[in-house]
Amino acid sequence: MRIDSHQHFWKFDPQTYSWITDEMAVLKKDYTPEDLRPLLKENGFSGCIAVQADQSEAETEKLLKMAEQYSFIKGVVGWIDLTSPDVEERLKYFSKNPFLKGIRNTVWDEKGEFMTSPEFQRGIGLLANLGLSYDILAFDYQLRSAVELVEAFPRQKFVLDHMGKPKIFGKPEKEWISNIRQLGELANVWCKISGLVTETKNFSWKPTDLFPFMEVAYEAFGADRLIFGSDWPVCLSAAGYKEVIAIVEEFFRSVSKEEKEKIFGKNAVNFYNLK
Numbered sequence: 426m427r428i429d430s431h432q433h434f435w436k437f438d439p440q441t442y443s444w445i446t447d448e449m450a451v452l453k454k455d456y457t458p459e460d461l462r463p464l465l466k467e468n469g470f471s472g473c474i475a476v477q478a479d480q481s482e483a484e485t486e487k488l489l490k491m492a493e494q495y496s497f498i499k500g501v502v503g504w505i506d507l508t509s510p511d512v513e514e515r516l517k518y519f520s521k522n523p524f525l526k527g528i529r530n531t532v533w534d535e536k537g538e539f540m541t542s543p544e545f546q547r548g549i550g551l552l553a554n555l556g557l558s559y560d561i562l563a564f565d566y567q568l569r570s571a572v573e574l575v576e577a578f579p580r581q582k583f584v585l586d587h588m589g590k591p592k593i594f595g596k597p598e599k600e601w602i603s604n605i606r607q608l609g610e611l612a613n614v615w616c617k618i619s620g621l622v623t624e625t626k627n628f629s630w631k632p633t634d635l636f637p638f639m640e641v642a643y644e645a646f647g648a649d650r651l652i653f654g655s656d657w658p659v660c661l662s663a664a665g666y667k668e669v670i671a672i673v674e675e676f677f678r679s680v681s682k683e684e685k686e687k688i689f690g691k692n693a694v695n696f697y698n699l700k
Contacts, residue, residue, distance in 0.1 A: 426471045426472070426690045426691070426694055426699070427469050427470045427471055427689050427690040428470060428471065428472055428473065428474065428499065428653075428689070428690045428693040428694060428699070429465065429470050429472075429473040429474070429653070429654060429655050429657070430473070430474045430617060430619070430652045430653060430654040430693040430696075430697070431474060431476055431586065431617055431619045431620070431654025431655060431656050432461060432473050432474070432475065432476065432654070432655055432656065432657040432658070433456065433475070433476055433477075433478040433656075433657070433658065433659065434456055434457055434458060434461075434475055434478075434487075434488065434491060435455065435456055435478055435479070435484075436455045437452070437453055437454050437455050437456075439453070441479050441481075442478065442479065448628070448662070449659075449662040451658075451661050451662055452658060452659065452661065452662060456657075456658045458491055458494075458495045458497075458498060460658075461473065461657065462495070462497065464657070464666045465497055467667075468666070468667065468670055470497075471497070471499075471690070472496075472497040472498065472499040472699075473497060473498060473499065474498075474499060474500050474501070474502060474526065474654075474693065474697060475488045475491060475492065475498050475500070475501050475502070476501075476502040476529060476560065476586075477501075477502060477503050477504040477529050479504070480504050480506075480530070480531055480534070481504060482503075482504065482505065482515070482519075484503070484504065485501070485503030485504050485505065485519060485525075488501045488503060489501050489503070489519075489522050489524050489525060492524035493524065498524070499524075499697070499699045499700070500524055500525075500526035500527075500697045500699055501524050501525055501526060502526060502527040502528065502529050502558075502560050503519065503525055503527075503528060503529070504528065504529060504530065505519060505528055505548075506530075506548075507528065507530060507544075507545055507547075507548025507549060508542070508544040508545050508547075508548060509548075512547070512548045512551065513551055516528075516548075516551055516552070516555055516557070517555070520555040520556070520557060525557065526557070526558060526697040526698065526699070527557050527558035527559060527560055527584075527697065528552060528557055528558075528559055528560070529559070529560035529561075529562055529586070530545075530562070531562055532561065532562055532563045532567060533562065533563055533564045533567065533590075538570055539570075540561075540563070540567070540570040540571060540573070540574045541570050541573050541574065541577075546574070546577060546578075549574070549578055549581060550578065550581075552581055553578070553580045553581045553582075556698065558581075558582040558583065558584060558696060558697060559581060559582070559583050559584075560583075560584050560586050560617075561574070561575075561583055561584065561585050561586060561614075562586045562587070563585075563586075563589065563590070564589075564590045565589050565590055565591050565592060565598070565600070565601045565604070566600075568589045568600075568601065568604035568605070568608070569604060571585065571589070571604070571608065572604060572607045572608055572611075575608060575611045575613060575614045576611060578613070579611075579613055580613070581613060582613055582614075582615075582696065583613060583614040583615070584614065584615040584616065584617055584652065584696060585608060585614060585615070585616045585617065586617050586619060586620065586654075587617060587619050587620030587621065587624070587656065588605070588616060588617065588618060588619070588620070588621065588638060588639075588642050589601065589604065589605060589608075590620065590624055591624060591638055592624060593621060593624045593625045593626070593630070593634060593635060593638060594625075594626050596637060597637055597638050597641055601641075602641050605641050605642060605645045606641075606644075606645050608645065608646075609642075609644075609645025609646045609647075609650075610645075614650070615646065615650040615651070615652055615692065615696050616642050616645070616646045616650060616651055616652070617651075617652045617653075617654045618639060618642065618651055618652070618653050618654065618673055618688070619652075619653070619654030619655065619656045620654070620656040620659065620660070621635050621638065621639075621672075622635070622660055622662075622663035622664040622668075622669060622672070623656070623659060623660060623662055623663050625663060628662055628663035629663075630663065630664075632671075632672050632675055632676075635672055635676075636676055639673075639676050640676075643676075648680065648683075648684035648687050648688055649687060649692065650692065651687075651688050651692065652688065652692045652693050652696060653670075653673055653688050653689050653690075653693075655669050655670065656669070657669075673688070673689075
């Protein structure tokens with residue numbers, strides 16, 4: 426099964442999606458499952474994981490309803506306020522839906538050491554018993570906190586979105602390399618090869634600009650814990666859907682068929698417990 430592990434749907438509203446700037450004007454429109462369906466088919470994908478883009482339970486509800494309606498949406502990574510006093514109740518409510526596979530918060534919107542705060546970690550501590558994973562969305566400068574978070578919960582499954590959002594302005598920075606390697610040493614965290622084209626300067630890139638960063642991730646996590654994700658439609662600010670796939674396929678052109686199958690599907694199936 427070939428899976429796109431990371432994409433979004435939305436009905437565009439400038440207040441709800443205030444992170445979409447003028448330089449990302451292509452995103453200022455609705456993106457629906459009907460828009461993605463032909464792209465998945467054309468590129469040989471059996472399905473996808475719908476990931477939250479708005480910090481609201483309302484969006485989580487909508488994504489779960491989409492998964493019930495469209496068979497190619499294999500799972501949902503939704504949003505729940507893990508710092509809320511009633512987080513346990515909310516998690517139990519949403520986890521009754523078999524399409525909910527994980528939770529994500531927009532950590533780079535938070536102040537200070539959010540990932541290491543007692544309130545946040547209380548919520549994280551509830552996920553494993555409910556069979557839920559956690560997608561870490563953080564900037565490169567927050568990866569030290571991500572390491573501490575993953576170390577604190579060895580039973581919890583984590584995946585690092587967008588390879589920790591490195592600045593792709595040249596060679597990989599030493600601190601980012603160090604943090605990626607430390608995360609790679611922890612067996613309970615995976616890494617998504619996703620969202621790289623939009624970390625480039627002025628959204629201008631060539632594949633070889635991205636390869637050194639992918640090499641670091643491959644060395645740290647190996648083929649068993651790397652997961653492909655397109656980050657559609659966000660990727661459209663810098664590249665087409667086929668282009669994003671082509672970058673990753675080109676980088677892994679010389680690895681075995683088995684490794685390619687893991688990176689482009691099997692790892693996502695195993696990580697998110699897909700049916």
